[in-house]
Amino acid sequence: MATIELQQVEKKFGEVYAVKPMDLTIRDGEFLVLLGPSGCGKTTTLRMISGLEAVTAGRILLNGRDVTWAHPSDRDIAFVFQFFALYPHLSARQNIAFPLQAQGESRQTIDRRIKEVSQLLRIEHLLHLRPGALSGGDQQRVALARALVRRPAAFLMDEPLGALDAEFRESMRAEIKRLHLDQHATSVYVTHDQIEAMAMGDRIVVMSSAVVQQVGTPAEVYHNPRSLFVARFIGSPGMNLIPGDYADGMVNLPGGNCYPVPPIWQRSLHNQMARAGRIILGFRPEAAQISSDGPLHAEVYAADLHGSYNMLHLSLDGKDILHARASRQEHFPIGTKLRFDLHPEWVRFFNADTELAYDCEVAS
Ligand SMILES: Nc1ncnc2c1ncn2[C@@H]1O[C@H](COP(=O)(O)OP(=O)(O)OP(=O)(O)O)[C@@H](O)[C@H]1O
Ligand SMILES: [Mg+2]
Numbered sequence: 001m002a003t004i005e006l007q008q009v010e011k012k013f014g015e016v017y018a019v020k021p022m023d024l025t026i027r028d029g030e031f032l033v034l035l036g037p038s039g040c041g042k043t044t045t046l047r048m049i050s051g052l053e054a055v056t057a058g059r060i061l062l063n064g065r066d067v068t069w070a071h072p073s074d075r076d077i078a079f080v081f082q083f084f085a086l087y088p089h090l091s092a093r094q095n096i097a098f099p100l101q102a103q104g105e106s107r108q109t110i111d112r113r114i115k116e117v118s119q120l121l122r123i124e125h126l127l128h129l130r131p132g133a134l135s136g137g138d139q140q141r142v143a144l145a146r147a148l149v150r151r152p153a154a155f156l157m158d159e160p161l162g163a164l165d166a167e168f169r170e171s172m173r174a175e176i177k178r179l180h181l182d183q184h185a186t187s188v189y190v191t192h193d194q195i196e197a198m199a200m201g202d203r204i205v206v207m208s209s210a211v212v213q214q215v216g217t218p219a220e221v222y223h224n225p226r227s228l229f230v231a232r233f234i235g236s237p238g239m240n241l242i243p244g245d246y247a248d249g250m251v252n253l254p255g256g257n258c259y260p261v262p263p264i265w266q267r268s269l270h271n272q273m274a275r276a277g278r279i280i281l282g283f284r285p286e287a288a289q290i291s292s293d294g295p296l297h298a299e300v301y302a303a304d305l306h307g308s309y310n311m312l313h314l315s316l317d318g319k320d321i322l323h324a325r326a327s328r329q330e331h332f333p334i335g336t337k338l339r340f341d342l343h344p345e346w347v348r349f350f351n352a353d354t355e356l357a358y359d360c361e362v363a364s
Contacts, residue, residue, distance in 0.1 A: 003062075003186070005025050005060070006045075007058055008059070009021070010055065019045055020041075021057070022212055024212070024215065026188060030202050031187045035201075036213075042158075042190040046188060050075065051067070051070060051075050052079070077155070078150055080156070080157045085143070086142060088132060091127065091128055092129055092145075093114060095142055096145045099146060100149060103150070117145045117149045126142070135168075136168060137168040140161070141172075143160070144176070148179070152185065153185070154186040154188070156188050202217070203215060204221050208229050213230050225239065225282075226356060240283050240285065242282075243279075243352060244259070244279055246261075246269070249261050254317035257297060257316055262342075262347055265347065269349060272358045278353070279349055282357075288324035289342070290326055291341055293339065296342070298338060298339075299318070299336070299337050300312055300334055300338065301334065302334060305328065310326045310330065311323055
């Protein structure tokens, strides 16, 4: 069991920041996901926690103990990489035994632990095979077993499913989550796939350009993104973000649309906006409600059937496209002109200059 604290931890390569000063507490038993696009500093963060990369500044505490300069082997943290670096000339059993042998464990302990972990991962029947004879998913199970068998205080995983095909990814995702629920080992999991992050994380750390953009539960980052970056990055498609002009409780939007600020937002916005001016209206596709007396009007640009619902691509002004969910039963031929409203509690507003979200007392 472990709590991991990062205090103003940063990493520079030459003059370039890979990770800007970062404060983060990873709670005991938590499954924390580091999410962000390529090059944002996820792997570097993980490597600093493990001790494989030295910090440029800041402190790392493991259960309150300062391990900033401790050797990786003194941190009791296991690392699983994207590419399962198994020893090709050793059997699965020998690969899994390796870290325990390195620790000088007895033969009996090694046998017992291998039995436990291979039952957990359902690889007992594969233990005699070498990696070359295993499928990608089974190789990754063996790699996970090798990391788990040590019973580390914490568990770091860097895109461990990245090399697997879609079907395996999904089943391994569920297995890793189940393992975590069984073992409660503090886990930090890196991915650039927001769907994976939403499905797996107790909390998600959204990073971009070496900076932590937001730390929150999947529901928080989805419903209350702190910045335009998070609003766009989370969700498939991301949040609709429409530039407009705010004045007197109204937002003027493209295509001659005029959206009255919902009553629950009026006071908050009035207090936070120094004067009338540019603003960005944000809403998720499911916040749109198609109704003949809605205040907004748009034209259907395309419609995709997603099985249980239709995803409409709407245009306010013939150019920019936004997404709205509609029921599966209704048909919206291309070119249909329709009106819609927005669920007032799901509407968000962003500062067009700082790109940060405005707060609403009642937003949830
Ligand atoms: N050893 C290094 N020397 C110089 N620059 C590095 C080194 N390692 C990483 N970087 C740079 O630091 C930044 C962050 O890299 P990092 O590998 O942490 O990103 P990442 O979020 O893991 O990306 P990806 O999703 O592609 O794995 C990148 O700009 C990268 O080029
Ligand atoms: Mg990486």
